[in-house]
Amino acid sequence: MAALTDFSFMYRWFKNCNLVRNLSEKYVLITGCDSGFGNLLAKQLVDRGMRVLAACLTEEGAQKLQQDTSYQLQTIILDVTKTESVNAAAQWVRDQVGEQGLWALVNNAGVGLPSGPNEWLTKEDFVKVINVNLVGLIDVTLHMLPLIKKARGRVVNMSSSGGRIALIGGGYCVSKFGVEAFSDSIRRELHFFGVKVSIIEPGNYRTSILGTEGMESRMRKLWDRLPQETRDSYGEEYFRAYTDNLVNFARQSQPRISDVTNSMEHAVVSRSPRIRYNPGLDVKLLYLPLAKLPTAVTDFFLSRYLPRPADSV
Numbered sequence: 001m002a003a004l005t006d007f008s009f010m011y012r013w014f015k016n017c018n019l020v021r022n023l024s025e026k027y028v029l030i031t032g033c034d035s036g037f038g039n040l041l042a043k044q045l046v047d048r049g050m051r052v053l054a055a056c057l058t059e060e061g062a063q064k065l066q067q068d069t070s071y072q073l074q075t076i077i078l079d080v081t082k083t084e085s086v087n088a089a090a091q092w093v094r095d096q097v098g099e100q101g102l103w104a105l106v107n108n109a110g111v112g113l114p115s116g117p118n119e120w121l122t123k124e125d126f127v128k129v130i131n132v133n134l135v136g137l138i139d140v141t142l143h144m145l146p147l148i149k150k151a152r153g154r155v156v157n158m159s160s161s162g163g164r165i166a167l168i169g170g171g172y173c174v175s176k177f178g179v180e181a182f183s184d185s186i187r188r189e190l191h192f193f194g195v196k197v198s199i200i201e202p203g204n205y206r207t208s209i210l211g212t213e214g215m216e217s218r219m220r221k222l223w224d225r226l227p228q229e230t231r232d233s234y235g236e237e238y239f240r241a242y243t244d245n246l247v248n249f250a251r252q253s254q255p256r257i258s259d260v261t262n263s264m265e266h267a268v269v270s271r272s273p274r275i276r277y278n279p280g281l282d283v284k285l286l287y288l289p290l291a292k293l294p295t296a297v298t299d300f301f302l303s304r305y306l307p308r309p310a311d312s313v
Contacts (some may be wrong), residue, residue, distance in 0.1 A: 022048055116246075201283060
């Protein structure tokens with residue numbers, strides 16, 4: 001048993017240390033670099049000597065990142081929800097990489113709001129999140145695939161533990177389940193072209209994905225716009241308990257986001273990237289086990305977390 005454990009450790013160590021050659025000659029495009037995971041990953045890959053193409057949503061974010069890094073990083077403004085913006089970015093990337101192609105695409109851009117009980121949300125609330133997290137990711141990937149195939153590179157897609165188990169209503173988990181399905185399908189298709197696809201499924205980490213507005217005020221806005229009949233069916237106590245749960249969840253988020261960006265970096269630079277990365281103890285010890293249990297058992301556990309509405313049976 002000890003020999004098997006040692007072999008497993010050595011095998012994992014070898015795979016982690018078995019890096020791609022000539023990283024300084026390779027280009028990587030990262031979306032969502034204004035802050036959070038994308039911003040830190042861009043800096044880490046610059047430190048690796050890679051040629052980083054950082055896509056930011058705002059001019060302010062792009063300028064700040066450019067100031068914090070070296071000439072090896074170039075920025076572009078990209079709104080993944082607008083095809084004309086994606087078209088322009090694809091042409092810009094093509095001009096940068098030339099005949100060598102694009103070694104890696106990291107689809108990191110994402111939003112988490114609006115989220116809450118599904119009945120409290122509108123179609124537009126769902127579309128706002130899904131357009132960024134899923135449709136935008138697909139659009140960017142399809143535009144970049146010819147360049148990635150040319151380099152026999154890889155695609156790294158930001159999913160979430162919420163792509164394995166739906167913990168909250170709204171478009172976030174819906175979009176992340178979609179990212180999982182899209183990633184699985186293109187991984188099998190692109191295998192024949194020598195292209196690898198990795199999925200990042202982090203747990204609860206502290207980034208700007210939840211916005212800057214306070215959780216209580218956001219939930220109050222959702223609550224106040226509901227019809228009186230709907231509010232009566234849930235009750236004020238449900239609203240307070242649900243909001244308190246979300247506030248506590250946000251407070252428990254992990255601040256060390258390098259756990260996640262280290263996984264993303266490995267997916268970019270390793271000769272043997274993993275199919276799935278699960279940074280965070282909450283993912284390994286809670287969310288993944290829950291996702292693998294029989295659905296009725298998972299429902300039982302998660303229903304203990306939700307408050308009871310006023311009209312519950």
